[in-house]
Structure formats: C-alpha cells, structure tokens
Amino acid sequence: MHKEAHFSRVGYILAMAGSAIGLGTAWKFPTMVGLGGGFAFILVYLVLCLAIGAAAFLAEALLGRATRRDTVGAIYELAPSAKRAWSIGGFFVFVSIMIVPFYLVVVGWIFYYAMLCMSQLPTDPVSAKEAFGYLASNNIFGVSMGFLIVFALSIYTILKGVKKGIEKLNLVLMPSLFILLIALVTYSAIFGNFAGAASFLFTPDLSKVLDADLLLKALGLAMFSMSLGMGTVCTYAANTDKFTNLFSSVFYIIVLNTMVGILMGLVVFSFIPIENASEGPGLIFVSLASLFGSMGVAGQIIGFAFFMALIFAGITSAISIIEPTALFLMNNAKVERPKAVAYCAVFIFVVGFICILSYYKPSAEVFTFFGKSFFDLLDYITSIILMPLGALFFCVFVGWVVPKSTLAENLKHQMPKGVFEIWVWVIRIIVPAAIISVGVYNFL
Template identity: 35%
Template sequence: MMSNFSKFGFILATLGSSIGLGHIWKFPYMAGVSGGGGFVILFLFLSLSIGISMLVAEMIIGQSTRKNTTEAFKQLDPSKKKRWGYAGITLIGGPFILTFYSIVLGWVLYYLFVVSFDLPQDIGASEARFDNLLTHSIWPQILGFTAVLGITGWVVSRGIKNGIEKLNFVLMPLLFIIFIGLLIYAMSMSSFGRAFDFMFAFRFEDITTNVLVASLGQVFFSLSLGVGIIITYSASSTQEQNLLKSAIWVVIPGILISLIAGLMIFTFVFEYGAKVTQGAGLVFVSLPLIFGKMGLIGSVISILFLCALGFAGITSTISLLEPSVMYIIDRFGLKRANATWLIVLGIYIAGIVLILSLNADYQAKLTFFHKSLFDWVDFSSSAIVMPLGGLLSVIFVGWIVGKKRVYELSENFLSKNMFELWFFILRYIAPLVVIVIWVAKILDLFA
C-alpha cells in the first residue's frame, strides 16, 4: 500500500461511503412507502446485528491481506488453485453503480443551484419540473453528471491521505452540523410529534413480508456492502484498527443520519399536507414544493439540505471508484491519476447513454422489457451486483477461510464469546438474509 488511513480517517472514510443517497434519499422514501414504524424498527435491529457482522467480515478480508479485492480473496483462499480470487470481480460493481448514481447526484446539484432559487408553488409545477429534467433536459443532466465525476476523479487521483481522507475530514462534520441544525428547526414545528410517531410507533400489523425484505435491502444498500469498498478501505487501515469498534462507529452515525433525515422530511411533509408515499420522488417533487410554501426560509433550508445530500453523495461516489482504481494500479502498474481518469472515462461514456435512455427522444430505442437502460442498471445493482458480492464475502469468511484462521485474524478485537456469536451470524444468518433479499428482488421483477 502506498499510504494508509489514520484510525479516525478510516472510520470517516468508511462512514462516508455508507452515508450517501441511501441514507438521506432512499431511507425516508422507503420508510414512507413501507408504513413507517415497522420498517424503521426492523432497519435498526438488522443494522445492529446483520449489518455490523457483514461489515466486520469484509473489513477482516481487507485488513489481514493489505491487498486489492481480487488479491485479498486469493491470499486468504486456503486451496491451491485460488479460485476464490474470481470473487474479486465484484469490484466492478463500484463503476457500474457510479454510472447511474452520479446521474442522480447530478440532479441534486441541479436542484441545489437552480430549483432552490425558483421553488415550485403547486404540485403540478413540481412534478413537471422533475419530469422535464429527466425526459427533456439533456444538457443540465450532462453538466451535473460531469461535475460529479470530475470532483470524484480529482479527489481519488490525489490518493488516500491527500484526497479521500482530507475530504471526509471536512464533509462529514459539515454534514452532521447541517442536519442537526435542520432537525432543530423541524422540532419547532407542530407536526414534529406526528413525524416521530410515524417513524417510531410500533404497529404489529406493519410487519409484513414486503416490509421485512425492504428493510433488509435498505441495510445492505446503506452499508456499501458487496462492491469491494469496505475491503479496499480496510486494506489501507492500520493493523491496530479495532474492526468491531470501527464497524459500530460506521453503523450508528449512519443510523442517526437516516433517522434525522426521516424525522426532518416527514415533519415537513405532515406540516404542509404532502404525501408520505411519494416514493423516489419525495426529495425531488414533494420537498421542493414544501420548501416553496415556506417562503424565503424555504430557499435557505433547501440549499442547506441539498448541500448535505451533495456532501453525502460525493463521499459515496469516491468510495465506489476507489476499489477499481486500486486494482488497476496493483494489476497493471499504472500511476494513480492515469488509472483514475481511465476508469472515469468509461463511466462517463456509459453514463451519457443512461441519460439518453431517460430522454423522450431516445427512450424507445434504449428501453428493454418495459424498463429504460437507466432503470435496468439501477435494478441490477441492488438486485444482483451488491447481493452477489455480499453473499460471496460472508460465505468466504464463514465457510472457506476456516474458523480457526478467522479467529486468529479477529482475536485482537473479539473475545471468544463475541467471536462465536459473530461467526454464527456470519455463517448461518447473514447468507440466508442475502438470499432472501436476492430472491425477493428477482421475484419482484416478474410480479
């Protein structure tokens, strides 16, 4: 490794990879369409059990080998043929996800710099604004997409210490400051109690199979599992890093951001009579309308909220790019800057095609089986790429490396009893959870 994270820098970088659009954009709308309380309670329980267990497993793979994802699997594979090295192919998930993730983050930039200063005053205008951006406005999308990839490539090209760690030292504290400020403002509104009840009141009838699958999927998506990020970042951690404590410090702040985002957004939604079941359009349709009804303060809140969302998104795009960059550097000996911009170029070309697939003039040619190419990439990442990578990691650590070897790698931060509990979850429960998510997603496709 050319450089390592500091102990706190590793936690911030890993936290930055998980706190992205998944926590702030996806969590509130998933909670809204899933009925609130039941989804939130399940999300909390699963994050603190399955989530932490899977994080520690991927951290062990990276820290113990100090290698890129492919070489890490090879080094820990006890067999002579080292076929588990092929599991490292999951690192392509990062660039794959970036092709559409960067586009969504580009929408955030458009709303930050354009819509925040001209907020809609009725639901029709808000829906038309978002629809026009997606289906008719190619250049604003390309501009936002270009900016996101440019910033991402520049930071990653500067390396671990001078790029990724420095940025997270700035953006993560700013993110929490902005969100705490917005939460305090939301608490002053009369609808805060209703939002709190919606998110935390436990109603047994809310616990359905669909809600369970949705909460499992949210845990998986929000922790950046299965695409080589955790393995890669852990390879650049110090040998003294306590991985259990690090995992806890990643999961709990991530949960807090999700809960703050949910409380804040649902307070605004209830205060101004919008629908909690808006779905993916909650941030881009309902919130701009709500901010517009607030008057001048609405523009200020819109800017702060979108800045926080942008900060979270950028730290995630950086994390999605780093594993493939690290692999190219190790495998082909390229300089970091060259490897970074080579991959960014490929992502950029693919992303332009995805933008065109949303546009009314090109959509018909880029739609397959009633889904646009953009929707297919989005679906494939959450239904195939991430679950496959996560499943391979837990099976590898739980069944292939060997219990004795895994204990040796974890005994400096896990007691014997803690190890037994963690290993049981990893070997039996985590694979079942991933398979459930996987099967449910696939069945949903044909529903």
C-alpha cells in the same frame, strides 16, 4: 501492492460512514420508514444492521485487513487451494464501478435543484412534477452540467489518494453534513410539524415488527446502506492502520448511518404528509421542492441546505465505490494512481452519458432494453442482482473457505472469543440465508 498512507482511526470511520451514508440512507431511508410504519421499521432496521449487517461487514473488512490487498488479491491470498478459481469472485469489485455512472446522474439532478434554489423553485406539486419530468427527459444541458460537476469532484478526490483525498474530504463533508442536518431539524422544530414527525418516528408500534414484508425490506436496505458486496469495505479496511479496531468501528458506522436516516426523516415528515412517502423520487423532487418553492426566500435557503446535505451524502458514497476498481487496476495492471483513475473516469463518463441519454426523450428509445431504460436496467442489475450476490460470495468465502485459524489470528485482539464463535456461525449460516431470502423476495 501500491503503498499509500493509511486512514487514521477517525478517518476510516468517517470514510466508511461516508460510504454507507449515501442516497440510500439520506433519501431511501425516510421513504421506507414512511412505508414501513415509522418506529417499527427503524427498530427492525437497526437490529438487522447490528445482527446481520455488522457480521457481513466484518467478513468483508477482514479480507482487506488480513492481506492489505485489493479484493481480488485478498481472495487469492486467503484461499487455501484453487486460488485462481476463487479469485474470479473478485469480479464483484467491478459492481462498484458499474453503480457510479447512474448514481452520479442522480447526484447531478440534486445539484441542479440546489442551484435552482438560488433562483426559483416550482411552487406547487403539479408544476414541480412537470419540472422534474422536463429535467430528466428534456433538459439535457442541466442534467449534463450537474453530472459533470459532481463527476469532476469525485474524480479529483480519488486522484488525491486515500489520505489526502478520501479521508480529507470526509473529514470536511461528514461534519458538514451533520451540521446541515441539525440546522434543518432545528428549523423543522420551529416551523414544521415536528411533533407529528417525532411521534411517527419514535412511538413504539410493535405490531408490525414481525411483518415479513417489513423484515425483508429492512434487511435489504441494511445490506445496501452498508455498502456490502462490491469491494468497498475490503478496500477501505486494507488501508487502515493496525490500531483501528474493525469490530468496534462497524458499530460507530451503523450509529452514524442510522442517525442521518432519522434526522432526514424528522426533516421530511415535519413538512410532508406521511402518506406521501410512497412517491419515491417525487418525495424529494416534487413534494419537498414545491414546498420549499412556496416558502419564499426562507424556502430557498432551507431548500439549498437540504439539497446540499444530499449532495454531500452522495459524493462521499460515490468516491467510496470508485476506489475499489482504482486499487484493483493499480495492483493488477501495474499502473500508477493517475492512470488507474483515468481508466475509471473514462468508463464513468461514457456510461454516465448513456444513462442520461436513456432518459432524454429524443434518444430514449435507442437506449431502452427489455422494456427498461439503460439507466433503470443498470440500477436493477447492480442493486438487485449483483450486490446481494457479492455479499453472499464474501460471506461464504470467509465463513467456509478461509481457515478458521486465519480468522481467529486476525480478529483475536478485535473481539472476545465467545463473540468470535457467534460471528463465525452467523456469517456461515444466518447471513447467507438472509441474503437468499431478500433475493427471492425481490424476484417474487
């Protein structure tokens, strides 16, 4: 295995939080909170993160920490028998690299809107909707430039390695993200309907807590927002030092992740009616963009800060989902980091432009399959099918295949014995049942 400098404890927490705090938290969380009844969704989401997400996270992290290897190598080393057969499950490491192209296209859209704040945003929802539709389907230059800029920043960071690249970027971007969000919340408290947003997000309405639809949506977001099922957690844990407590770290990550989601929710619902939460992409690119555009110079400044916060969240997440494939290539293809990253970069570049062309009106039909654009199909296959299957595989492997004595040996200084016994039971029974439930729900 290639030896690189390890994360510091703070660096690991911020890097893993940066992975978790992607567009899923910064963008999808406010949308789902709006649809899920505010406080009820937040409460259920937080409980499920702590009870199920944390257990699955720790299972995947243990693979990397116990072996100091990439995902495939970790599975091969820890399997007591049929090692080659089990290591095929390391295929899920490639789910991460499949996500990056369309993910960076979306971050590129956001970058375009951040630059648009410097000139002129649309001033009403109708023109904003037309502008976003034009961007995705006609403005191939604007989309391509946004994609290339965030692509270049991501690849450059990965090239620098774990300590000098990933950790260093997160040490800058994560505090910057919180500063931007606090500034946005402060502005919202002065000029927006902050009281209404806070009331919606924090007033207990426990009547919806046991709603099956809410429970499954919250569980799905909890699993997605914690970067489970694609090797990122294993890869980052493999690069921690021996003093980093994985058990306590996961709770810091959950708290930071949830804080960003709540802060985003306070900003969004201070300016946008709660019923607009169902707009999906339109919530950002139509409702908020037109609102900022109608506010004159103040709107341009606050809009720029808002879109930059989303870009920071997106970039920190993107680099975390490139690293597992890069590490796999370094260890198994026996190449140095620059060549491994170059292979990843070529794949991301080519597939990213196919995603762009699948939305571009003149070429959209060529890149449409089974009634879905290539962009939407790739999103569906990775997010709805492969990530849950990956999380399920890792929990089954750690819970039922890796000897319990091995688990205990690696976690004996991480958590109390009683908590360890509960954790083993949860990853063996509860987490698989929960993942299967979400999978069935998504296909119904």
